[in-house]
Amino acid sequence: MSESYISSAALHDLPLWKKMRGKRALISFDLEITARCNNNCRHCYINLPAGDREAKEKELSLEDIQEIGNEAVALGAVWCLITGGEPLLREDFPDIYLYLKKKGLLISVFTNATLVTEEHIKLFMEYPPRDIEVSVYGVSKKSYESVTRRAGSFAAFCRGLDLLIRSGLNMRLKAMALRSNLHEQPAIARFCRERTKDYFRFDPLLHLRYDGDPSRNAEIKAERLSPEEIVALEQSDPERFQTLKKGCDKLIVPQFSHISCNHLFHCGAGSESFSLSYDGLFRPCSSLWHPDCVYDLKQGTLTDAWQGFIPRVRAMQSEREEFLKACRVCPLINLCMWCPANTSLETGELDAPVIYFCQVAHARAEALKAAGAPC
């Protein structure tokens, strides 16, 4: 008999995953508990006004969420990301958090930190989240509020962030790189690295709106960086650029492995996770809003969505020659922002090329080659 009866591992190191390799198994899900936000960020793909009554009425109730949580746990989920909108806008956030936590789920929370209170800290200290990820839109009042378009939001962010940092909870910081804060990116990176132990990331991909709002989409496009600016930003982050350089033999694939296959989805969408919108729309990934890839949970069950619907989505194929002869066989696909979800937000189609994505991928490849990357 054994001497050691208990072993422990972090979520991603559980021996269980080895056993499940090759099987499709639910591990995690994103739960957007609201689309409303107290900020009005220029680049946001989802935010609706905090006081939007219609959006509030459509939100899944605590009971709906409990039912979905029960079903997700029964399907094997071990990790839930609570996000929004701004999840702390919901008055029943503590009830949602505690219920899911007590079901045996590890919980992550995405927040802008502006609504964090002592009560939230008390809750998180007693029942710790896996992590809390805070978005940093700027490190000065001027740039932060030029993104959020809400007076007083910078002070609220600083106060909330300070509460979280002082609590010692496991925190991550991330930044979106957009035109309104581009000049502050080095300062944002410093700010984040000084405040978190080991994690900071910035994302230059600004998704278009899930609701297709044309005026908001125009604002998002105006905030997008040019391919050259994205590359310059990536090069200015030695750690990120070195990682790209080292991995570029895997990122640039002359003999692309899916060359003879017309399937649209070669990513992990729906393989081990799903996303759920504030009003109960189930999707294989958080960016995938194409009507053919969305299942309304109010009309069905999570089990049916996971076991019946997702395999049908993942079996979808493209017949579009423009795609099959370009993106499908492109050796730069792994440097590209292209995926069925992102292209669908851009074009309404799941398999249309997107010129902006293409330009970014080529600019990245040129930069890597110019830096002597072995690819």
Next chain:
Amino acid sequence: MKSKVNFDAAYIPSEDLVCREIEGELIIVPLVAGMGDIEDELFTLNETGRAVWAKLDGKKSLKAVTEELSAEYEAPPDEIKRDVIGLAEELLKRKMIVEASKK
């Protein structure tokens, strides 16, 4: 350092954890801080541990658990007793079980 267990007492899983079975594996998910070293630490039990854990119902003493397991398994009773106490000590140290009478 291991915590001292009472062989004549009954133990029960703490309310500060959730025990889940996924794909035939027993996964212990802590709800509160202090059971693990990192925020997403999850615990699993080996086969022996699982056999003992299943009997920690707050009614049977560790002695009774040992007797039941001795009747079910071919291993020598002394070895089973060592395993029951060994697991209980590890669980108690991590505050994963509580003595039923002190609950």
